[in-house]
Amino acid sequence: MEDMLLYDRLQFAFTITFHYLFPQLTMGLSLLIVFFKFRFLRTKEDKFNQAARFWMKIFALNFAMGVVTGIPMEFQFGTNWAKFSELTGGIIGQTLAMEGMFSFFLESSFLGLFLFGEKLLGHKLHFLTGLLVFLGSWASGFLIIATHSWMQHPVGFEILANGKYVLTNFGALFSNVWLWPSYLHNQAASLVTASFVMAAVGAFYLLSKKQEEFGQLFVRTGVIFGLAASLLAAFPTGDMTAKNVVKYQPETFAAMEGIFETEKGGSEIILVGQPNMLEKKLDNKIAVPNVLSFLTYQKWDREIKGLNEFSPENHPTNVPGLYYAYHIMVGLGTIFIGLLSLAAVQLFRRKLYTTNILLWGLLFMLPFPYIANTTGWYTAELGRQPWLVHGLLRTAEGISPTVSSGNTLFTLLGFVGLYLLLGLLFLLLAGKIIYKGPQTAIK
DSSP states (O other), rough: HHHHHHHHHHHHHHHHHHHHHHHOOOOOHHHHHHHHHHHHHHHHHHHHHHHHHHHHHHHHHHHHHHHHHHHHHHHHHHHHHHHHHHHHHHHHHHHHHIIIIIIIHHHHHHHHHHHOOOHHHHHHHHHHHHHHHHHHHHHHHHHHHHHHHHHSSOOSSSTTSOOOOEEEEEHHHHTTTTHHHHHHHHHHHHHHHHHHHHHHHHHHHHHSSSSSHHHHHHHHHHHHHHHHHHHHHHHTTHHHHHHHHHHHHHHHHHHHOOSSOOOOOOOOOEEEEEEEEEETEEEEEEEEHHHHHHHHHSOTOEEEEEEESSSSGGGGSSHHHHHHHHHHHHHHHHHHHHHHHHHHHHHHOGGGOOOHHHHHHHHTTTTHHHHHHHHHHHHHHHHHTTTOOOOEEGGGGGOTTTTTHHHHHHHHHHHHHHHHHHHHHHHHHHHHHHHHSSOOOOO
């Protein structure tokens, strides 16, 4: 049973990690494409229309990869997690079905019109199709996170005599206190990814002395949107999300912050430290006294409970993994704000396009928003363990009893090989589009 649970979790973790590399870019990029198209309608400058067309090619490729990698992940609900689906399908099936039937079809249908219908529709209707693609992609994220939020903080349900969960209040799914902070935080993070990708492509053009006017446009847009999104991801959305964890999953918060013992008179914030699970402490820690209490409760001396206050059976099952994932996310977010702030200052001084060290910095940072987004999701998922539905259904109770660990391991290895090929194909095609650049040079 332990092997089955391990391989089921590894397979889902791998497939969802690889899959989410793509939606995080499409959601953020859809907003930037709408911005370029709107700027074209306002100014009639063709560079904005060319920029929208260029990034829509990247969007379409990314969208296709997201669809291909998302379908196997959905099937795992029925194969590896059949008991979970049987018990909770009456609730999570609502939002997942809505995501597929409404937002996905809205996004995919108008994506075709946006890609191929500009001459037929005219610029205003073409802008409208782009806007609908944006709304579809963000609605898709909303419904997925509504499902995730119910698993983190279940509301509006009852449990029948046969153990199945049924929905008693449909509106509660969308008024869940966990939903809106998580959704806004996730969308800000996706915009950070898209902004860094755009800024990195622009920096590549400027450093290589090709497509320089487009390079300036992409760097300027990426820096401005990226800085705004990075700040929003930290505050208020990140702060609100963390306060939900404090209130509803205090044992998770203690593990995230590395608090093993309850500290009287205020809790310190850990800057550096390594969890020692044998002695239940942090090794080699560097901390600032009382700051965590102030950030959490706006009181310097407020007590925050340590893991020692909670039953060991309810502790997160991988405390070091949770601790490191959270601190990597926060650390990278801080670096993003610092780098983009410096870039914004140089942009204001009209020196950014010739400041090679910052351009190289923007180019070098390309993969790190993906890492930050991934570790952010790991923080949420590892923090909820050992529960599938927090406080109600344990992870070990949700797996499929008839699927052997050998079958799961075999298919996991198959996914690793297949996704490696898909990843290489995506990089090859995206690199070809970027190297070619926007079709028409600016006059």
